[in-house]
Amino acid sequence: MSTNPTATGEGPVGRPLDRVDAHPKVTGAARYAAEIPLPGLTHAVLVGARVAHGRITAINASEAEQAEGVLAVLTHDSIGKIAGQPPLLPSLA
Numbered sequence: 001m002s003t004n005p006t007a008t009g010e011g012p013v014g015r016p017l018d019r020v021d022a023h024p025k026v027t028g029a030a031r032y033a034a035e036i037p038l039p040g041l042t043h044a045v046l047v048g049a050r051v052a053h054g055r056i057t058a059i060n061a062s063e064a065e066q067a068e069g070v071l072a073v074l075t076h077d078s079i080g081k082i083a084g085q086p087p088l089l090p091s092l093a
Contacts, residue, residue, distance in 0.1 A: 042071060 024030035049056075061073040072078070 021030060059075045059077070061075060061078075064070060064073045
């Protein structure tokens with residue numbers, strides 16, 4: 001006999017679930033976590049390459065660093081390695 005509630009049919013899988021938040025969400029009345037203003041909140045924006053396949057020879061981030069509201073521009077040069085770990089964003093390196 002299995003002690004797994006899903007295997008015995010006692011778990012939530014396949015059973016109806018009352019979604020008390022459904023109506024506010026579909027009508028636009030619900031507040032999501034991203035809509036709650038927090039003091040000092042900072043957003044990040046990833047900028048992808050405009051060339052599908054190429055080699056980066058230099059990154060000039062000076063214009064981006066001077067843009068209003070920009071706190072930092074992170075590149076492979078500016079992040080460096082953290083305590084001997086791989087770069088922070090290895091998929092972008």
